[in-house]
Amino acid sequence: MNKTNVLAVALLLASAVCATHAADKRYPVAYVKKIEITEPSIRSAWERKDFLDCDDVVLTEDDVLYALRHMRRVSEKSYYSEDTERTGCLGGARVFFKNGKAITIGIEPSGRINTFELNAKLEPAGRPETYYECEPCASRKMALLKDALNRADERRLKRLEAEGQIPPGQAEPRLKALRESREPNPSKN
Template identity: 65%
Template sequence: MNKFNALVATTLIAAAGTSSTQAADRRYPIAYVQKVEITEPSRRTAWEDKDFLDCDDVVLTEEDVRYALQHMRRVSWNAYAPENTDTTGCKGSALVTFKNGRILAMGIEPTGRISTGELDSKMNSTASPPGFYECDPCRERKMKLLKDALYRADDRRLKKLEAEGKIPPGEAERRLKTLRAGR
């Protein structure tokens, strides 16, 4: 019976750990959101890579912000840093006002990387440190919506390689068909 109890306890601990890694940050409950204001639907950062995705194709919506609040999980700066992770170089910004007057400034990338800062009702920064989050469900959702934009980026990249002579003539079209079939 002791081995069985130990096995059950181990299983429950593992399940709790797995579910908490995908849980939203409890400090920002979606039920207490009063207003979402998109301040910058799309902007380029120094990391923009048009061969991967053109920032003009990426627009942050209120639905994206609400989805992120439900699914984001906190990570360290090292896990968030652009040097250590994939980034498109595109980011949208939003202000989320909660019923208690707290305001959360969010920067959301299509890859699910999220940066936050807390503000008071007078738009002054609070003592809370900036937050860094990842949202795998957000990335999967947004990238499905951006499938056409990703195809256009692939097309630009392959045609550029073909024009530079780095791949044989006609190879760009063949590779593009293969990429589209693979998605």
């Protein structure tokens, strides 16, 4: 294979990778006029405090902009799949665009996102809800929530130790191992 073919294949692969995390063109970040955080932190029936306390998860304008840049559309079936990771935490916002369009967006720390368009009265416009995933959002938010995850692990392990489900004195070493597993390993990079 000559250099031209190798370059062409490399460019094709690079464009395919970029397309998998391309934002929805209906909601361009460049046209965002205003963001209103309507629900900075909501807990649902899916909340698992042993994993993450929703009080530690707060949606920001930066989170919304980041999501708009990186979310990719998925089917409703994929969004509600049993295999989909859920934290039980959610934040909500209204996004207003310069062209007059407005949406409500719900963002989970796991990168699950749902949107629906709003009419002039800020009510659902009658169009179906749209579902997204955002892997970069999940990585970013979970990195920001590392302390919250550590606190949840500590609560869970101490409870398990107190209940006798793990041997006495094992909560601290296990907690240390979990914290170390969340730290980037420079030798692997």
